[in-house]
Amino acid sequence: MTGDDARTKAGHGRRGFLKAATLGSAAAVLRPSTLLGQPRSGRSLGEGVGGYGDRSPFETTLRRVRGSRYAQAAGSLTPLQNLNGSITPSALHFERHHSGIPEIDPSEHRLLIDGLVDRPLVFSLAELQRMPAVTRTYFVECSGNGRVKWSPAEPDTDAQAAFGMTSCSEWTGVPVSALLREVGASAGASWVVAEGADACRMTRSVPLDKAMDDTLVAYGQNGEALRPAQGYPLRLLIPGWEGNICVKWLRRLRVVDQSYLTREETAKYTDLMPNGEARQYTFVMDAKSVITRPSGGQQLDEPGFYQISGLAWSGRGRVQRVEVTTDGGRSWAEAQLQDPVLPLAHTRFRFDWSWDGSETTLASRCIDETGDVQPSRAALIAARGTQSSYHNNAVQGWRIGRDGRVENVDV
Missing domain, CATH: 2.60.40.650 (Immunoglobulin-like)
Incomplete structure (x- = not known):
């Protein structure tokens, strides 16, 4: 079937669907007691207002926890098949942790920027929030998303199991470029090493040119503060790159002259090729x-x-x-x-x-x-x-x- 034929067939199907819908509307006039959609109890008073909104008890969509030897190193999968639009609700954004979710008091948390800089600085969350901010919509995707497709297809695999480690949010924060201008990166600087405040001290090396391009130190997600599972109170957000490099619970940016070859860019997050060699620094997530x-x-x-x-x-x-x-x-x-x-x-x-x-x-x-x-x-x-x-x-x-x-x- 050609593309034109497919579209024509689809159009006929839609017209048939709309025709059936019109007939259904006429039928509703004949059976109002069964099709009004308002039960008799609908005239009773409902709940009052609240301080923070909840979804309907009839909505039960959840993330699915992916099995792991340790709960602190587990992940959870976004239910893509149940979502509408393109933005993922914060409560359904996928999770991937390496040592659990730390509890961090934002009033005590600090971001240190040091290394090959003219003026090492320490920023509180309040100080970062006083700086000029931007809001951008970006996806985050674990580089292991779609891992099941390296093996032959299992019939029962659904979209959540196959692709649930990607989510898309509106992120608010300070461009890393603005912070690096404040500290003054020295000549010879070419990388930034990002470190998290979780127990494993998640650490990744980021090329300086990417850090100066579109990378954010984010403190907001979908109009409110980051959720703890997403790095509260601060996370690095590197658009388009694998999720592991978007270091959560960010505590330090160290400007250096080379990659630090951390665990997550040597033993992990590399791609073994058929000839026995491994691809390294495969940051970008493909189409x-x-x-x-x-x-x-x-x-x-x-x-x-x-x-x-x-x-x-x-x-x-x-x-x-x-x-x-x-x-x-x-x-x-x-x-x-x-x-x-x-x-x-x-x-x-x-x-x-x-x-x-x-x-x-x-x-x-x-x-x-x-x-x-x-x-x-x-x-x-x-x-x-x-x-x-x-x-x-x-x-x-x-x-x-x-x-x-x-x-x-x-x-």
């Missing part, structure tokens, strides 16, 4: 997308109109376009991108589709503004083998069975 509805574990009730929806993102910039296949990759058609399409942020895409009830496979692929194209699993493995644990951005497929059941499948 990626996933259909979240319909997706693994979900069920299509009957043939007819469905709007396919998902998320796309790239650490190299804006999403240029997303293509969707509804026939297992034989043909691809362009999806609609939901505004705003921001650089280094999740972008919601949608594609109208009419399912005819036959077995088929859905998938999406992202193309970013640099021309980076999300590869098939076979193409990625041909280039990098199967010994890596990180940076898998292969196309994700979902098989639709004749019974409407949606399962994970390789494309």
Whole structure:
């Protein structure tokens, strides 16, 4: 089926859906007692106002805790398949810790900036909040997100299990460039070593040019203070780069003349290649997308109109376009991108589709503004083998069975 044919078929499906919806509205006039949507108890008084909003008790979407030998080194996965839009609620932002979540009194916390600088300085949170701030929307993604795709597909894997270690928030903070201008980086400085205040003293080396570009010391997320699991009261936010380098509970930025070759950039977060060598400093997260509805574990009730929806993102910039296949990759058609399409942020895409009830496979692929194209699993493995644990951005497929059941499948 060509892209034009697919769009035409989708359009007919949508018109049929809208026609059915119109008939349903007429039917509502004939059965008002059953379709008004207001139970008899709806006339009783409800709850009063509160100090901090709660969601409805009927909404039960949760992060899923990923198993770990130690709870302090576990992670939790964002339920992408249950979310709308492109912003992740703070309470559902994925977690990944290496020594648990420290409890930090913000009035006592300090950020030290030292090393190859003219004026070493110590900043309190209040002092940072007095500085000129910016608010930006960025995704954060663990480089191990999509790790399951290094192995053949397990049918029961859903979007949360496969891709739940990415989230997108509105972050507020101070550009690192402004802080480094305050201390005056010395000639010869080329890296910044970031250190966290957690028990493991998470430490990562950041190239100075990236630190001076778009990196933030963030203290706000989605309009309020950072959550403790997201680094309260301060975290480093490096747009488009692997999540581990966005050091949480930030306590120190040390300006240096070389990478410090820390544990997390030598023994971990490197990519073993087929020839036995390892890629190092693979900071950037490549073009990626996933259909979240319909997706693994979900069920299509009957043939007819469905709007396919998902998320796309790239650490190299804006999403240029997303293509969707509804026939297992034989043909691809362009999806609609939901505004705003921001650089280094999740972008919601949608594609109208009419399912005819036959077995088929859905998938999406992202193309970013640099021309980076999300590869098939076979193409990625041909280039990098199967010994890596990180940076898998292969196309994700979902098989639709004749019974409407949606399962994970390789494309």
